[in-house]
Amino acid sequence: MSSTNELQHFNGFSVGDDLPELIEAVDQNMIDAYADASGDVNPLHIDPEFAKTTIFGGTIAHGLLTLAFVSRVLSAWNWQGWAYGGELDIVFLGPVRPGDTVRVCAKIDAIEQREDGVYARCSLACYCGEKAVVKGTVISKI
Amino acid sequence: MSDFVTYASLVEGDEFLSPPVRFEVNQHVVDRYINATNDTTVELQKVDAQGDSIAPPMLAAVYVIDALRTRVGPPGGIHAKQRFKLHRPAKIGETLYTSATVLKLYERKGRIYVEMTTETKNQTGELITSGLITRIWGKE
Secondary structure (H helix, E strand, O other), X not given: OOOOOEEXXXXXXXXXXXXXXXXXXXXXXXXXXXXXXXXXXXXXXXXXXXXXXXXXXXXXXXXXXXXXXXXXXXXXXXXXXXXXXXXXXXXXXOOOOOOOEEEEEEEEEEEEEEOOEEEEEEEEEEEEOOEEEEEEEXXXXX | OOOOOOHHXXXXXXXXXXXXXXXXXXXXXXXXXXXXXXXXXXXXXXXXXXXXXXXXXXXXHXXXXXXXXXXXXXXXXXXXXXXXXXXXXXXXXXXXXXXXXXEEEEEEOOEEXXXXXXEEEEOOOOEEEEEEEEEEOOOO
């Protein structure tokens, strides 16, 4: 049942719109750089010999590196709404490995009128090939 | 005594980080993050309405995890879920303080889950980011 505060279009945004897609290749250099930038030097990410002994069988990227790609998409799409009040809710489904290419996809599922403004609710997913590695939702003011 | 936080020591409602953990947002930190993530967002190359240089919104992942890393669980833990509400981007020159509270402890399908809320404020107490992190606890 559709609620009276749901809109189909607002301010140039429409339900069903795709957000700009981002495709980013991840290699060990990028993972090492993120480890350096974030201070997260867990050997699972940066030590191939150690990582071989884990269930992953090799190094994997920090999950939050993938969220950095998500944030780039949302910043390019709706900077003000994302950076000033945006909400992200995601689940990590699988690892990103060196050599993978991450594709970030998102779509507007709903536009909601609230007391303090109009918000877009988007579904998002990050894929490596056909495999989803992150799924979730984003809400931002439009 | 173990050198990591044990599951048995966690209690729902307890402050996990006391006092809150400090993080300096400086140009070096921001530049390294931008370079590592290939972030070319144009707004990051400008100043905001107050004339301040701002950090990428998802720097939140760095200062929140940096704070939580001051009290680590056993090896093998997995970051399962993450929520963030970005109240505003941090600014270069700000000092941030991140607190965390144990929200929920539970077991599902043989795995132990720990949920914590986090809150990051700046040096004047202004709320910058709030969040909810769900970790699958490593085996002790």
